[in-house]
Amino acid sequence: MIRLDKVSKRYRTAAREEYALRDIDLHITEGELCAIVGTSGSGKTTLLNIFGGLDRSYTGTVTVAGNDLHGLSDAALAAFRNRHIGFVFQQFSLLDHLTCEQNVLLPFHFTRAPFAGDPRQRAREALEHVGLGHKVGETPRNLSGGQKQRVAIARALFFKPRILLCDEPTGSLDSTTGQQIIETFRSLNAEGYTVVIITHETRVSSAARRVIRIEDGRIVSDGTEATAGGATA
Ligand SMILES: Nc1ncnc2c1ncn2[C@@H]1O[C@H](COP(=O)(O)OP(=O)(O)O)[C@@H](O)[C@H]1O
Numbered sequence: 118m119i120r121l122d123k124v125s126k127r128y129r130t131a132a133r134e135e136y137a138l139r140d141i142d143l144h145i146t147e148g149e150l151c152a153i154v155g156t157s158g159s160g161k162t163t164l165l166n167i168f169g170g171l172d173r174s175y176t177g178t179v180t181v182a183g184n185d186l187h188g189l190s191d192a193a194l195a196a197f198r199n200r201h202i203g204f205v206f207q208q209f210s211l212l213d214h215l216t217c218e219q220n221v222l223l224p225f226h227f228t229r230a231p232f233a234g235d236p237r238q239r240a241r242e243a244l245e246h247v248g249l250g251h252k253v254g255e256t257p258r259n260l261s262g263g264q265k266q267r268v269a270i271a272r273a274l275f276f277k278p279r280i281l282l283c284d285e286p287t288g289s290l291d292s293t294t295g296q297q298i299i300e301t302f303r304s305l306n307a308e309g310y311t312v313v314i315i316t317h318e319t320r321v322s323s324a325a326r327r328v329i330r331i332e333d334g335r336i337v338s339d340g341t342e343a344t345a346g347g348a349t350a
């Protein structure tokens with residue numbers, strides 16, 4: 118489903134040139150739930166943005182759902198993202214003056230991608246999917262943090278992608294609410310979504326079957342972290 122071969126990425130700033138990722142080989146198969154962990158600055162977001170098709174300045178090969186991302190034009194890459202990938206971020210990035218339904222419809226309005234069926238009906242379905250069917254007409258302003266994140270998840274589900282990529286999705290939530298959000302991702306995974314979650318919280322990564330640890334732009338371990346502390350080979 119997601120395959121990286123010898124992927125490297127350098128950021129060039131005026132002062133210096135620095136590798137953010139070095140020679141990453143990674144294969145995530147369909148239906149996996151995996152966590153990417155590592156300290157701040159280790160390269161997690163850079164990695165997710167590359168295989169999410171948000172960042173195309175890298176070397177090596179990235180293949181997602183059979184598409185070599187370097188081979189896609191900007192327009193084709195945007196269409197690829199709509200079709201295959203839903204993004205969830207730490208900041209929910211909802212518009213407070215719109216209703217929940219209108220927020221979930223934003224990707225549809227932005228992309229003007231062809232859509233079979235009634236978009237508003239789809240938005241309501243997506244909100245029901247995350248347990249917020251009763252909030253369609255409300256604005257996010259009065260929702261809890263966990264509810265806001267679930268609106269953002271509903272928005273990510275709008276085009277029925279097969280892959281959910283989540284960058285610190287519980288980073289703005291208290292631990293109980295964060296746990297509920299993780300449960301939402303687990304049930305989406307049980308439905309067949311491939312889910313990749315960046316986190317630096319062990320309570321989140323312990324919910325994943327596979328934990329990929331990155332340090333200094335390299336994968337230093339990749340496996341099931343049955344042992345506390347992540348001391349896997
Ligand atoms: N836009 C950028 N310009 C220059 N350097 C960057 C940029 N984005 C990230 N970096 C650097 O790349 C490295 C990895 O960053 P990032 O992927 O954001 O790490 P993480 O998500 O694990 O905290 C860091 O050293 C960071 O400073």
Ligand SMILES: [Mg+2]
Nearest residue numbers: 161162163284
């Ligand atoms: Mg990050």
